[in-house]
Amino acid sequence: MVRHETHQAYVVGVPVKGRFSGWALAAMGIAGLLMVPILAVLSSFMTPAGEVWRHLWRTQLVELITNTVLLLAGVGGGTLVVGTGLAWLVVYHCFPGRAFFEWALILPLAMPAYVLGFVFLGLFDFTGPLQTFLRTTFGQGFRLPNLRSYGGVTLMMTLVFYPYVYLLARAAFRGQGAATLEIARSLGRSPLRAFMLVTLPIARPALVAGVALAMMEALADFGTVATFGYRTLTEAIYRVWYGMFDRTAATQLASGLLCFALGLLLVERTSRGRARFTETYGRGAGVTPTVLRGWQAALAVGACLAVLGPGFLLPIGQLGLWTLDTLQAGQLAPAFGMLLRNTLYLAGLATGVACLMAVVLAYASRLHPSPSVRWSVQCAGLGYALPGSVIAVGVLLPLAWLDHTVVVWLDRVLGRSGGLLLTGSAIGLIFAYVVRFLAVSLQTVDASLTRISPSLDDAARSLGASVSRVLRRVHLPLMRSGLLTALILVFIEVMKEMPATLLLRPFGLNTLAVEVWRRTSEAMWQEAAVPALAIVGAGILPVLLAVRLSARR
Amino acid sequence: MNSVLSLHQISKSFQPGVPVLRDISLQVEAGTMVCLLGQSGCGKTTLLRLVAGFEEPDAGEIYLIKRLVSRPGLVVPPEQRHIGMVFQDYALFPHMTINQNIQFGLFRWPAAWRRTRLTEMLRLVGLEGMAERYPHELSGGQQQRVALARALAPAPQLLLLDEPFSNLDVHLRQQLREEVQAILVQAGITTILVTHDQEEALSLADTLAVIDQGHVVQYATPDEVVRRPHTRFVAQFIGLGHFLRGAIRDACITTELGEIPYTSDLGLTGDSWQVDLLVRPEQVQLCNNQHGTPVQVVHTSFRGTRKLYTLRLPSGVTFCALFPSEVVLRLGESVRVTWRPVDLVVFPQQDAPAPHAD
Numbered sequence: 001m002v003r004h005e006t007h008q009a010y011v012v013g014v015p016v017k018g019r020f021s022g023w024a025l026a027a028m029g030i031a032g033l034l035m036v037p038i039l040a041v042l043s044s045f046m047t048p049a050g051e052v053w054r055h056l057w058r059t060q061l062v063e064l065i066t067n068t069v070l071l072l073a074g075v076g077g078g079t080l081v082v083g084t085g086l087a088w089l090v091v092y093h094c095f096p097g098r099a100f101f102e103w104a105l106i107l108p109l110a111m112p113a114y115v116l117g118f119v120f121l122g123l124f125d126f127t128g129p130l131q132t133f134l135r136t137t138f139g140q141g142f143r144l145p146n147l148r149s150y151g152g153v154t155l156m157m158t159l160v161f162y163p164y165v166y167l168l169a170r171a172a173f174r175g176q177g178a179a180t181l182e183i184a185r186s187l188g189r190s191p192l193r194a195f196m197l198v199t200l201p202i203a204r205p206a207l208v209a210g211v212a213l214a215m216m217e218a219l220a221d222f223g224t225v226a227t228f229g230y231r232t233l234t235e236a237i238y239r240v241w242y243g244m245f246d247r248t249a250a251t252q253l254a255s256g257l258l259c260f261a262l263g264l265l266l267v268e269r270t271s272r273g274r275a276r277f278t279e280t281y282g283r284g285a286g287v288t289p290t291v292l293r294g295w296q297a298a299l300a301v302g303a304c305l306a307v308l309g310p311g312f313l314l315p316i317g318q319l320g321l322w323t324l325d326t327l328q329a330g331q332l333a334p335a336f337g338m339l340l341r342n343t344l345y346l347a348g349l350a351t352g353v354a355c356l357m358a359v360v361l362a363y364a365s366r367l368h369p370s371p372s373v374r375w376s377v378q379c380a381g382l383g384y385a386l387p388g389s390v391i392a393v394g395v396l397l398p399l400a401w402l403d404h405t406v407v408v409w410l411d412r413v414l415g416r417s418g419g420l421l422l423t424g425s426a427i428g429l430i431f432a433y434v435v436r437f438l439a440v441s442l443q444t445v446d447a448s449l450t451r452i453s454p455s456l457d458d459a460a461r462s463l464g465a466s467v468s469r470v471l472r473r474v475h476l477p478l479m480r481s482g483l484l485t486a487l488i489l490v491f492i493e494v495m496k497e498m499p500a501t502l503l504l505r506p507f508g509l510n511t512l513a514v515e516v517w518r519r520t521s522e523a524m525w526q527e528a529a530v531p532a533l534a535i536v537g538a539g540i541l542p543v544l545l546a547v548r549l550s551a552r553r
Numbered sequence: 554m555n556s557v558l559s560l561h562q563i564s565k566s567f568q569p570g571v572p573v574l575r576d577i578s579l580q581v582e583a584g585t586m587v588c589l590l591g592q593s594g595c596g597k598t599t600l601l602r603l604v605a606g607f608e609e610p611d612a613g614e615i616y617l618i619k620r621l622v623s624r625p626g627l628v629v630p631p632e633q634r635h636i637g638m639v640f641q642d643y644a645l646f647p648h649m650t651i652n653q654n655i656q657f658g659l660f661r662w663p664a665a666w667r668r669t670r671l672t673e674m675l676r677l678v679g680l681e682g683m684a685e686r687y688p689h690e691l692s693g694g695q696q697q698r699v700a701l702a703r704a705l706a707p708a709p710q711l712l713l714l715d716e717p718f719s720n721l722d723v724h725l726r727q728q729l730r731e732e733v734q735a736i737l738v739q740a741g742i743t744t745i746l747v748t749h750d751q752e753e754a755l756s757l758a759d760t761l762a763v764i765d766q767g768h769v770v771q772y773a774t775p776d777e778v779v780r781r782p783h784t785r786f787v788a789q790f791i792g793l794g795h796f797l798r799g800a801i802r803d804a805c806i807t808t809e810l811g812e813i814p815y816t817s818d819l820g821l822t823g824d825s826w827q828v829d830l831l832v833r834p835e836q837v838q839l840c841n842n843q844h845g846t847p848v849q850v851v852h853t854s855f856r857g858t859r860k861l862y863t864l865r866l867p868s869g870v871t872f873c874a875l876f877p878s879e880v881v882l883r884l885g886e887s888v889r890v891t892w893r894p895v896d897l898v899v900f901p902q903q904d905a906p907a908p909h910a911d
Contacts, residue, residue, distance in 0.1 A: 179644035182607060185631040186638040187658030187707065194632075197657075201648045288607065 024373050027364035030357050031376035034383065034435050037394025041258050044251045044397075052248050060236065064253075068232045068260065070150060071157075071225075072215045078158030079214040082307060083165025084207060088195065091173040094289040095300040102170075103547040105304065106163050108311040110539030112496045113160045114223025114516065115532045119315040120156065121147060121227065122322075122525030153230045157218050159311035164217075165210035167546075172206035173199060178287045191290065205271045212268035219260055220387035222499035223513075227520050233257040234499060237389045241503060254393040258386065265385040316536065322529030332530060335510075339531060343511040346426065347494040350433035351441075354490045355483065357434065358441040362449045363471070377442070384439040388432070388500035395432045395504060429504040436500065437493045441486040448482025449475065485545055492542045496535055556580040557711055557743045558604065563613035565599055573599050575767040577613070581711075581760075586737065586744045588754040591764035592790075597747045600764075601713050604745065605638060606631040618710060637704030637742075641716040643696045645688040651699050652684040658707035674702040677736055694725050701733065705740055712737070714746040718753060730757060751791055755779070763787050780896040785829075788898050793861070794831040795872035798902075801826040806899070809866045810846050810892040831898035834861060837874035837890050845889030850882045864890065 053061075089095075090102045108116075124130050125147055134142050145151065176199060184194035200207075225235045233253055241250040292300055326332055361380055364373050383391065452475060460470045476483070498513040505514065512531040519528035558581040566572040573596045581587050589597040602608045604615060606628055615623035617636075622629040637658075646654050655674055659667045675681050678698040688696055697717060704712060717733070718726045734757055737744055748754050754761055755775045763771045763778060763786075771783040782788035785796070799808040806813045808830060839845075851871065852863035860878050865871045874890060882888060 179640050179642060180646060182605075182631070183638055183640065183644045183703075184646075184657065185607075186605060186634075186636055187703070188632050188635075188660065190630075190632055198646055202646070204648075 021368050023360070023364040024368045024370060026360050027373050027376040030361060031380040034380050034438060036398055037391050037432070037435055038258070038382070038386065040397040041251065041254050041390055041394040044255050052252055056249060056252065060231070064231060064233050064236050065256075067230060068219070071153065071218055071230070071232055074150070074154035075157045075161060075218040076211045076215050078154060079162040079165045080207065080211050082158055082162040083210060084169045086162070086304065086307065087166050087169035087173055089300055089303060091170055092195070092287060092289055093292050093300060095292040095297040097301055097304070101304040101308070104308060105166055106543055106547055107308070107540065108160050109163045109546070110543045111160055111312055111315060111536055112223070112498070112539070113157055113217070113221050114227065114498060114520070115319075115536060116160050116311065116315050117156050117224040117227050118516070118520040118525055118528055118532070119318050120152070123318060148228045150230060153225060153228045156224055157221065159307065161214035161217050162307070164213040165207060168206040168210035169203060172203035174287070176202055181287070208271040209268050212264050212271070216261065216264050216385050219257070219264065220389070220499065222389060222502070223517055223520070233260070234387055234389050237393065238499065238502065251393055251397065254390045258390050261385050261387060261390065265382065268385070319529045319533040319536065322526045323533050325526060326530055336530060339510055339512050339515050340534070342509055343495055346429065346433070346511060347491045350430050350437070350494045351487055351490045353430065354434045354438050354441045355445065355486050357438055358445040358486060361442055362446040365446070366449060367467070381439040381442050383436045386436065388436055388497055389503060391432045391435050392500040392503035395428045395435070399428050426506055426509060429501065429506070432500045432504055433494050433497065436497070437490050440493060441490045444482055444486040444489060445479065448479045452478050488545060489542050492539050495538055555583045557583045557618055558745070559616035561614045561616070563600070563603060563610050563615065565603060565608065565611050572767055577769055579762060579769065579772060581743060581745065583743050584741055585759040586746060586757055587760045587762060588758035589745065589747045589762050589764055590749070590751065590754040592749060595764045596767045597764050598715060601715055601745065601747050604711075605636055605713055606634050635707070635709050637707070637709035637712045639700045639704050639712070639714045639717050641719050643700040645696055645699055647688050650685050650687055651680070654688070654699060655703045655706050657703060670706055674706050677705070677740065678702045693721050694729050697721070697729065701736065705742065710743065712742050712744045714744060716748055717746070718750070755791070763790065782898060785900055788831050788900070792833055793873050794833050794898075796829040797832050797870065797872065799828050799830050801828060806830065809868060809870065810890070813894065813897065827902045829900050829902055832872045832892060833894070834873040834875035836894045837892050839876065839880065840889045840891040845891050847887055847889055850884055850886045850888065853882065853884065
């Protein structure tokens with residue numbers, strides 16, 4: 001998920017103390033609703049579960065925490081080096097294919113980590129075609145390092161999550177312009193030294209934010225770590241929940257994971273607040289790139305391909321081949337149509353709700369920019385930092401409570417027969433999707449709304465239009481492209497989502513992501529290819545959108 | 554001749570067929586301030602960047618103290634040229650203190666020398682006691698002085714200033730201009746200043762290079778440029794002049810604003826020669842008697858303590874006049890004026906450079 005910086009924010013309304021405002025109330029209501037899962041998980045700290053914690057500590061907690069921390073460190077370091085290095089290459093140098101690579105290097109964002117994971121396992125694992133070939137050539141004793149390890153998982157995630165750092169670093173380098181770098185050179189520093197002494201430190205907040213985003217994704221990931229057998233907190237929640245039916249332990253693990261997530265969120269939010277690091281200079285003269293020739297140019301192209309190849313081109317190719325095999329053999333499961341329908345239905349519903357809420361929140365903050373509305377918007381937009389598994393646990397707790405209290409009472413009143421109404425339905429899942437992905441639609445909608453100058457509002461109102469008329473006839477048409485972007489972005493994120501879906505889905509309601517999990521958990525790589533390709537194919541669209549949006553700046 | 558910088562027939566274009574600089578040749582003497590004056594897009598910033606080493610010339614050579622630093626195919630990198638630069642937006646390093654900013658170019662100096670130099674620089678620009686502040690804590694004028702100190706600290710052989718005063722508000726500009734001039738004179742450093750502001754160029758420069766569409770059309774002292782402009786462009790670019798037709802007959806040039814005595818040192822020959830004369834607003838005076846030329850006021854505008862009037866001659870030709878604000882003329886009013894130019898600027902009507910005695 002990519003965050004875009006807004007250029008200008010217009011604040012329209014002036015909060016009048018004591019005046020009743022429907023918008024403000026709606027905003028606070030939405031925020032309150034969306035905070036329920038977080039509060040539910042946090043409240044588990046308060047229920048005495050000493051026994052559970054002791055058991056976890058004795059058995060696996062240390063290993064889980066160590067593994068999670070190591071994974072975050074590895075992915076953080078890897079994405080920092082790869083993302084910053086590629087951004088440096090693309091911004092400050094000119095080499096064959098640069099224009100192509102500049103946007104193509106964002107493509108891995110369309111590839112879920114778990115898809116890359118199983119493609120690599122299918123290709124490079126011990127029983128895969130590459131190692132089999134190498135064994136027949138070099139003898140049976142030959143083996144490559146084990147892919148199902150810490151190194152393997154870190155490599156997968158670095159290849160898929162580096163675009164977060166790459167995009168933010170690229171924007172930071174571009175935004176600085178050429179002036180500081182040229183001054184540093186005129187004072188005697190070589191181009192590389194100047195970059196390290198001046199450009200990198202100034203870009204530090206953007207890099208930290210990018211690394212924090214990559215680490216949040218690594219924290220939330222379930223499919224990759226499960227397939228690779230790497231035990232992290234996220235993986236443990238799922239295992240404990242389904243394997244041991246130990247809801248309490250799962251909840252405690254979720255609360256631990258939540259602390260990690262909130263820590264990362266704090267880092268990301270505070271790193272962006274340093275206004276003095278971002279451009280005090282206007283978009284002055286742009287950078288004059290150094291032209292690379294000969295072996296240097298070859299090295300540059302090689303570096304880009306070394307990242308893009310394994311991270312995107314190779315898996316797309318392999319998925320395509322597997323899909324062709326499946327189609328030619330006529331083995332496409334008839335259930336595929338059902339999977340597609342389910343996925344589209346769930347994604348469509350979640351997208352509609354998320355975008356509607358985003359419009360309400362964005363509007364409320366435009367019309368009534370009071371502290372309470374501002375806080376509501378901040379809280380509602382926290383979901384992107386929370387792992388899906390944590391949200392799932394946080395959704396199930398209140399829903400289960402509701403099922404056992406309110407619904408039972410309602411059944412008695414209405415004379416219905418018993419049965420879990422809420423926990424067995426898709427409502428919980430939709431709710432979880434909205435909590436997690438509202439931030440995406442909120443950011444996009446908010447950005448497009450704040451670009452509309454308040455003088456348009458004033459002009460319309462002076463001509464007699466009411467607030468709702470202004471919304472319908474002036475704002476919505478102007479926000480159309482922003483709304484469309486928001487719809488697409490949320491839709492694709494819901495399609496890709498796996499952890500929460502696995503935990504919350506009603507029995508029998510499978511999505512494309514769930515199908516990928518089912519197949520890969522049994523090492524059936526080829527059968528997983530068709531749904532995986534559908535997910536990736538759909539995911540390319542928002543990436544191209546992001547490219548177009550960033551090109552317009 | 555003690556020239557610090559020498560440009561020989563420098564040409565540069567960024568797109569094929571669209572030259573930004575054509576055949577520029579200049580010499581800059583040690584200790585002087587040269588101003589490159591011209592409109593936006595005339596190529597003056599490109600010239601500065603060529604001198605600094607950030608661009609490669611398509612043709613020509615650049616010599617820095619007798620050493621060849623730039624020609625097509627060879628460019629000594631900026632970090633080896635020992636040239637100081639100050640940009641329009643100062644480009645201070647925001648993550649470093651003033652201290653660290655100023656010392657940035659002194660990394661090869663021993664620590665003790667660095668400290669002394671820092672104190673010296675702070676005193677030179679008048680910012681003692683501010684060493685530990687960050688750039689965002691300073692005002693615009695203070696930031697500019699830090700940028701200057703940073704550029705001067707390594708004792709460069711040449712200083713390049715790219716529109717350094719454009720970011721400041723009008724009140725500050727005048728004051729800072731004088732302060733910076735004093736600093737540069739005290740430091741004794743050779744300077745090239747790029748600007749589009751004539752007032753700035755005329756008041757600061759020892760030598761002025763007027764640039765039009767990639768050519769240096771005149772390279773002379775400000776006095777020369779004002780009194781004896783080489784081309785129509787220079788004549789019209791500096792100050793608020795308007796051209797007036799005239800015809801030379803015997804010893805006079807006949808114009809609508811009266812007869813101007815014609816002196817042979819203007820170098821024009823033949824009779825009944827058609828010329829254009831430059832009328833500067835300061836040269837026009839009100840006149841009460843019959844000798845003046847009747848004109849009509851078509852526009853007025855305030856210029857501080859004086860008023861600028863656009864006057865129209867009976868033939869329809871307009872020109873400007875500057876009168877003290879005690880004089881109050883209304884739109885449409887008819888008055889009489891005389892014109893007695895002290896330094897006559899004349900061009901033949903074929904637009905060739907004005908011949909004058911040198």
